[in-house]
Amino acid sequence: MNKISHSFDIHKKTILTLLLILAFIWSLFSVNWGPELVHTGGKATLAQIFESLFHPQLSSEIINLALIATWRTLSYAVAGMTLAIIIAILFGVLASGVLAKSELSRRFSKGVFRGILGFMRAIHELIWAWLFVASIGLTPYAAIFALAIPYGGILGRIFADIINDVPKEPIEALYSAGASRIQLLFYGYLPMAASDMISYTMYRFECAVRSSTVMSFVGLGGIGFQIQLALQDLNYNQVWTYMFFLIILVVLIDLWSNILRKRLVE
Amino acid sequence: MQQLNNIFELNNISKVYERKIAISSLSLTIKKGELVALIGPSGAGKTTLLNILANVLKSESGQLLISGVLSDKYNSGKKLAKKIGIIRQQFDLVGQLPVVHNVLAGRLVEWGFLKSLLSLIFPQEKELAKKALDRVGLLDKIYEKTSNLSGGEQQRVAMARLLVQKPEVILADEPVSALDPARAEDILSMLTKLVREENETLITVLHSVEYAKKYFDRIIAMREGKVYFDLPAEKVTDKLLSDLYDLKELN
Incomplete structure (x- = not known):
């Protein structure tokens, strides 16, 4: 019996791979391989979109509009991230359990705050956006809160993990030098975790810009809203203008985060 | 009176790790101002003993007095750190x-939360840190990022922290095992010199018998969880040492 289960353990992965391949092949039979499988007009549209990639509309009016919309998207992302960072540091530290004195209170603090962070990030920012638009209307606050809550949840969780993963020796040394829990946090955990926390936050900031773009599809203004309007007019040349603004924004943030990271490592 | 002179008093201390005996009914006294080296083969229980003295580990049975007070009474980190x-x-x-912050961490035991937080921006009691760093010869590195320092320099920073912390006794667990011989000697001679100047007590776990004889007053040799010999450094003979590290099992 033992032997059988042992040999099953070894081959578990292979068996799973085979099953998945079989399931895939089986699924191919349920596809209706007719001419209507692919949208026939799609090819022409695709060509049109590709072609307009090289002819973005660069009139001063559109550029002006794109600049304002990009600025709005960036502002939502910055404001949302700022709130998210505050939430994440507070909840992340509590979810790491390093401030708790006894084993029991450590478990309690970890459990409760990891739960809260989990709830915050389980709901996508778009859904939060719908909820906030429904409750407080089409205001910038809806966009900012909708970003801050799930991003606070993600950042807080990662912050807690980073804090839990710092080397233990310096912490023990500080403790034996008489540092209290809160002193350990500021002299040990946070300095050791800071560079990882900042570099992850920068990556998340980049994501926040994209999220803020998508969120404006619900009507909250910004570059995403302009892309949506241009798409509805089938004006692909304009769509690309806005896309390029978005790409430039993301690339700039990436450059900034690289510079920041390099300075942190030195 | 006699009791006040003893910084550590161990009575029948035992420690068991998952049925393996690390220390078996060990009794010792260590007086104020002594420089003690703990030597012995790997797995003899030296580090376990040091951790029991540090109150990091609790013994299964027996009694530990720190300055005549039961070790259980030192229940807060701050109280222990002063000792x-x-x-x-x-x-x-x-x-x-x-x-500078690693050195001033030795003051955290005295500082409240706000002062320690403020110190991260404007170092408090900087003169104290400067004096300590000067004594270990690192005054010019005061604002350097600590990870940029070499291993020997980092150990000197750790000593400067101890100078600022000013405990009555220093426990050192193989403080030079990661260093080359020249730096190891440098650190040990500095550590023993500072401890003498401060009238502190020093207990060091060491791998090197040579350093133990050169820098310490008293050598306690451990083997299989027991004290094998406990002698003034000059009375330790080569015969005793070769017996201590003999590979044969004791009965």
């Missing part, structure tokens, strides 16, 4: 902080 300072291998420091 006992610890230096281990070179991984004790927070590498991301400048040297």
Whole structure:
């Protein structure tokens, strides 16, 4: 019996791979391989979109509009991230359990705050956006809160993990030098975790810009809203203008985060 | 009176790890101002003993008195830190902080939360840190990022922290095992010199018998959880040492 289960353990992965391949092949039979499988007009549209990639509309009016919309998207992302960072540091530290004195209170603090962070990030920012638009209307606050809550949840969780993963020796040394829990946090955990926390936050900031773009599809203004309007007019040349603004924004943030990271490592 | 002179008193201390005996009914006294080296083969229980003295580990049975007071009475980290300072291998420091904060960490036992937080921006009691760093010869590195320092320099920063902490006794767990011989001697001679100047007590776990004889007054040799010999450094003979490290099992 033992032997059988042992040999099953070894081959578990292979068996799973085979099953998945079989399931895939089986699924191919349920596809209706007719001419209507692919949208026939799609090819022409695709060509049109590709072609307009090289002819973005660069009139001063559109550029002006794109600049304002990009600025709005960036502002939502910055404001949302700022709130998210505050939430994440507070909840992340509590979810790491390093401030708790006894084993029991450590478990309690970890459990409760990891739960809260989990709830915050389980709901996508778009859904939060719908909820906030429904409750407080089409205001910038809806966009900012909708970003801050799930991003606070993600950042807080990662912050807690980073804090839990710092080397233990310096912490023990500080403790034996008489540092209290809160002193350990500021002299040990946070300095050791800071560079990882900042570099992850920068990556998340980049994501926040994209999220803020998508969120404006619900009507909250910004570059995403302009892309949506241009798409509805089938004006692909304009769509690309806005896309390029978005790409430039993301690339700039990436450059900034690289510079920041390099300075942190030195 | 006799009791006040003893910084540590161990009566029949035992420690068991998952049925393996690490220390068996060990009794010892260590007086104020002694410089003690703990030597012995690997697995003899030296580090376990040091951790029991540091109150990091609790013994299964027996009694430990620190300055005549039962070890259980030292239930807060702050209370213990005024009595006992610890230096281990070179991984004790927070590498991301400048040297000055690692040194001033020795003052955290006295400082409240706000003062320690303020100190991270405007170092408080900087003169104290400067004086300590001067004594270990690192005054010019005061604002350097600690991880940029070499292993020997980092151990000197750890000593400067102990100078600022001013405990009555220093426990050192193989403080030079990660260093080359020249730096190891440098650190040990500095550590023993500072401890003598401060009238502190020093207990060091060491791998090197040679250093133990050169820098310490008293050598306690451990083997299989027991004291094998406990002698003034000059009375330790080569015969005793070769017996201590003999590979044969004891009966």
